[in-house]
Amino acid sequence: MLSFTRTKVIGVESPKENILLAHGVLDDNIYAMELDVEVKLPDFEITGIQGRMKRTTTAECWKAVPKLGNAISLRIGEERFISKINRGVGKQGCSHFANLLLECCDAIRQQAIYGGWRKLKEKDASLSKESFLKEQLKKIPDLKDSCLLYS
């Protein structure tokens, strides 16, 4: 028998050039909440964030919503980014908001890294994945040594 489940669903759109907007929803046996996060490229700066708590455990949890503002102007991938979110949005607010925000930020980053592949490949059929990844590494230097693809 299942005793616990958690689902997170994220969608990323690009309403304007160099802007990525993520909408994330978290739903589990205990909590339900959602976030809208705006990130400006190419420096991955968080420029906007809004959140809503739908199902929580205490009468104090709603006070975590304004703490989302602590993420504004942080840049995804900057030094100690995850710790800064966990402290400023999580510990000072709600750890589940921080968890969902990090999920949204990772989704934005994945889109920024790989989202251009299809169009570039259509323009240039000879483009290899290896050369595409090298270009991405030049554009996003903190990818270096982040995983076996970039080492």
Place this chain on the structure above:
Amino acid sequence: MILDYTRCKHASIAELEENSLLVRVAVEDTFYAAEVEMVVGLPALEVTSIKGKVKRAFSDKCQQAVPLLNEVVGMRVGSGIIKAVNDLVGGPSGCPRLADLILEGFNDVILRYTMPPLREIVPLAGQAQLEAYQVYLRKSPRLVGSCIAFAEGSPYREGLEV
């Protein structure tokens, strides 16, 4: 607006008869799909087995990270686990996304154990809930200061010596 990227991540904890938990975590997004399945033994919360797959990835090279999952066998859900998993499964020679699935599963194991007391406390109202949370915090001091609800000045902290 049509979405450029979508992600769905789902984790579940099932109770096995042989005093253990079956933890399943799967992610499917525009560029990547993977799943991890772990058995966590009780009461030590020790990973006794793990298997996983990278079902779809931008590069075939990502498959090379799958054997690193075995590094997690023997680990216990507890302090230091995040760094250990990130170092052994993520990192420059691994896959941070596989590491993330393992950590998602561990986080959900912890949440599974916070649920029974919350099931008793959350339906209470007013003073009864406040007092029930104060008792809960005394029993679970790790929660003190962990979020705004249990921060200094919160009514749930009244009368609690830290």
